[in-house]
Amino acid sequence: MKIVTVIGARPQFVKAAAVSRVLRKSHEEILVHTGQHYDKNMSDIFFEELRIPRPDINLGVGSGTHAKQTAEMMVGLENVLLEEKPEYLMVYGDTNSTLAGALAAGKLNIPIVHVEAGLRSYNMRMPEEQNRVLTDRISSLLLCPTDTAVDNLKKEGILEGVFNIGDVMCDAVLYYSKLLDNMPREYYFSHLVGLFQPIPLLDSWYMATIHRAENTSSLETVKEILKAFNGLDAPVIFPVHPRTKEIIKILTKDENYHNVLFVEPVSYLDMLFFVREAKKVVTDSGGLQKEAYILQTPCVTVREQTEWIETLKGNQNVLATPQVEDIIDKVLNTVADNGKRELYYGNGDAAKKLCDIIGNNIK
Known part of the structure; x- marks a missing residue:
């Protein structure tokens, strides 16, 4: 099975690395970096030190207004999706890259996996809140980090395809x-x-x-x-x-x-x-x-x-x-x-649960 993963900022690389270590054992992954954040710390040492897979594709979008940045990402991602024809598109969190990936895939009827689904600040002035709410509405698999996130989705009437897998960032923190x-x-x-x-x-x-x-x-x-x-x-x-x-x-x-x-x-x-x-x-x-x-x-x-x-x-x-x-x-x-203190975010096995759920829900 082929999965296109979209990321756009350094924290998302760390999260994706935790998943990729498990995901690539059984599935093909195409890692796409939108270039939303250019980070000079993402040099060779960043990838070597953290054993992170390098992007297969870098769209190089860079900074800009929210609308311009998101639109340019969508154009680039649509081309990637038409070329790769994946079974799933996977996005993380709440960046403009997350929303752009979800919208591009949704228009092409490619099922979307949203990792860190269900998070809410209930402050719609935050661009991040807008991104996460909109992404959740069009995702097929909503992989939540906590019971609270699951409850948030339930309040919004989102019940299907919702799973609490724990937090993939917890996987990364415990590993590194x-x-x-x-x-x-x-x-x-x-x-x-x-x-x-x-x-x-x-x-x-x-x-x-x-x-x-x-x-x-x-x-x-x-x-x-x-x-x-x-x-x-x-x-x-x-x-x-x-x-x-x-x-x-x-x-x-x-x-x-x-x-x-x-x-x-x-x-x-x-x-x-x-x-x-x-x-x-x-x-x-x-x-x-x-x-x-x-x-x-x-x-x-x-x-x-x-x-x-x-x-x-x-x-x-x-x-x-x-x-x-x-x-x-x-x-x-x-x-x-x-x-x-409680283990609200899991014990480091969120990536394994994610891969099991995807494997059991192949469209």
Whole structure:
């Protein structure tokens, strides 16, 4: 059986790698990278270090408005699908690449497999929410990471082809985290490239990422978040997203954020290390909240809501507004109850379940 898998950003490569290791034992897979995100960290070392299959096809779409980007992807993907004639098209998560792949396949009556189906923030202002809702509506197999995701689909009247397989990102985290202790702490710190200063070897730190539009579209909002980081009791390692870099340069001209270590984006393995060893994670990333939970590192999420509501139980993850006092309070004064931890995202066998379901539902 032939499956075309569509991905467009580095996190999706990591998820797809977890599945491809199992899928390619029994099926033919054509891996298509839309080029939605060009990531300079996706060099030879990225593929070699993580043992990730390289894309068979790269559409090279690049950045642009949502409409332009999605339209160009659909044209390229339609050509691929007409040429390859797969039994299934598989997409991950909630990017523009996900929606473009689903729409292109749907128009050609090719069954769609949506991995990470059923996630909801119930905030339709988010492009990601629009993408995931629309993709779910036209998918044939909806492979959910949690019971909550299954319930979300049930509320929307989507009952057929729905399966809880666990989270393929959990597969990846558990697989790659076993590699972390092969290298000393100094190895990971040697990879940190400071934007403004050399990065010292630390014994204690917080790990932070901030990139969503609601937190980065305003200088004042970013300033509030950085002031909060400045007030914490340990240095904050802050890999700067390209969307945030120009704002950071502007703000650091007038302010000295002495407690914030601004660094270039880090590799996936390095990120796992710094998250696993951090006092806490502070982020607005959906994926990083979940990775922190799996790695048993408490998290503060600078957002109004989260798709991963299971992480909120026992204060393993708490929501904060982008304001100095609230972020500092949540980081310093929230205590996680480890007794409330559960295996919400599976035990690392989601990819096997996915392959079994596809094999049993061949159209």
